[in-house]
Amino acid sequence: MDEKQIPVCDFLHVHEDTVQQVLSELPAEERLYDLAELFRMFGDTTRIRILYLLFESELCVCDLAKLLGVTQSAVSHQLRALKDAKLVRFRRAGKTVFYSLDDDHVRSILSLGMEHILEK
């Protein structure tokens, strides 16, 4: 042991086998990044509101903008992010574009989150 100056204790408190166990459960760096990116989508009220509005039915961009009381541009930017994260999909109908939830993970994740904050 030891030529370290970092201000952390210089030994592990937990047992070595626990360390191995814990590290083996840790997903690969890339997956962790993707996971954080996914949850970051839920980490903004505008995006969360968009997702909740799409809970029941598909909506077009301008409807979303009006219901949210924000700019069409802002909604469009956020929808792009949600689309990239595979949380919403869209279909074109003439000039208007209708967005809807991509799959049920969105509903499940939002429900679990809501459960958590309601219990605490």
Next chain:
Amino acid sequence: MDEKQIPVCDFLHVHEDTVQQVLSELPAEERLYDLAELFRMFGDTTRIRILYLLFESELCVCDLAKLLGVTQSAVSHQLRALKDAKLVRFRRAGKTVFYSLDDDHVRSILSLGMEHILEK
């Protein structure tokens, strides 16, 4: 009708009753904020890694710092955030403080998120 200059369409594409339905499902502003705040906790790789490390067993601050390869200060700051969000709890044992997951919501939410990114 009307005197609006905002660059969004001036009528709703969806039916009025759909609007009512959609708006009635939208949680209160405060809940949406809390929800976003909760998910924001999962939206950072350092915090996600902390949560995954705590999946199997409790760990003290300095162990976490070493396993993550980051400063004790950084970990401490993030643990504070996670604690405020009720995602982790701690117990003091002499000089060291052991952190663990607060409840099973953390595991469920992480699992759902992982499912999503693995499928897409």
Next chain:
DNA sequence: AATACATATGAACGAATGCTCATATGTTCA
């Protein structure tokens, strides 16, 4: 083709975020 409407996108700006450094608090042991 020209116009109007719906949506998308890039640049810019202010606000929030995560880290580091320095230091404070808290605990144990001599």
Next chain:
DNA sequence: TGAACATATGAGCATTCGTTCATATGTATT
């Protein structure tokens, strides 16, 4: 009580984020 160790916290800084404004792209209608 003083020294050593573990953790917490505040200030400062660079980066990221979400919005707005201006403008581009795409579609339908005349």
